[in-house]
Amino acid sequence: GQSLEQPSEVTAVEGAIVQINCTYQTSGFYGLSWYQQHDGGAPTFLSYNALDGLEETGRFSSFLSRSDSYGYLLLQELQMKDSASYFCAVRGTDSSYKLIFGSGTRLLVRP
């Protein structure tokens, strides 16, 4: 099966940089993706890494190291609106297309 581990909560101040880590265990691998969810809302897709390295999309970047089974989401110039839960996710490796999510990291941005 697959499993993903994330810290449960991270706190940072407005304008700072924060890194949210994700380690995964899976027999096969098709890439790591990240989603953002505000309280009471729907998750929205942020980024996807299939290969090692850093992918940058505006203030958000995502990194992947396949040899370490590890990835992270980097949020720069934090804004209050970035307070949300962030989930990493992988595809199933049993010839299915199921999408498995980590337990999520709650980010609290303080003034």
Added chain:
Amino acid sequence: DGGITQSPKYLFRKEGQNVTLSCEQNLNHDAMYWYRQDPGQGLRLIYYSQIVNDFQKGDIAEGYSVSREKKESFPLTVTSAQKNPTAFYLCASSIANQWNTEAFFGQGTRLTVV
């Protein structure tokens, strides 16, 4: 506008009743999913479907049932066998491809047992 729609937004159920949550998408996606989310928790997969007339159990399928008679629709029934159904239910769809992990979510249905 393309998207995925869940209804109702809020649903109240009496103990012992079955209820059906609707999920419709017009994104032409083959794959559809149902997740359950409890307060402060992650997304747990209930059922998923890769193609019409086919669906597979996820990690917490007991007490739930689904159908996939049309590509656009993937309704979830919460049966009386589900002992603790109060939760936030999210439906999602995506391209059925191992290398595409962008899923689109509906706004969710909050189910409460009264």
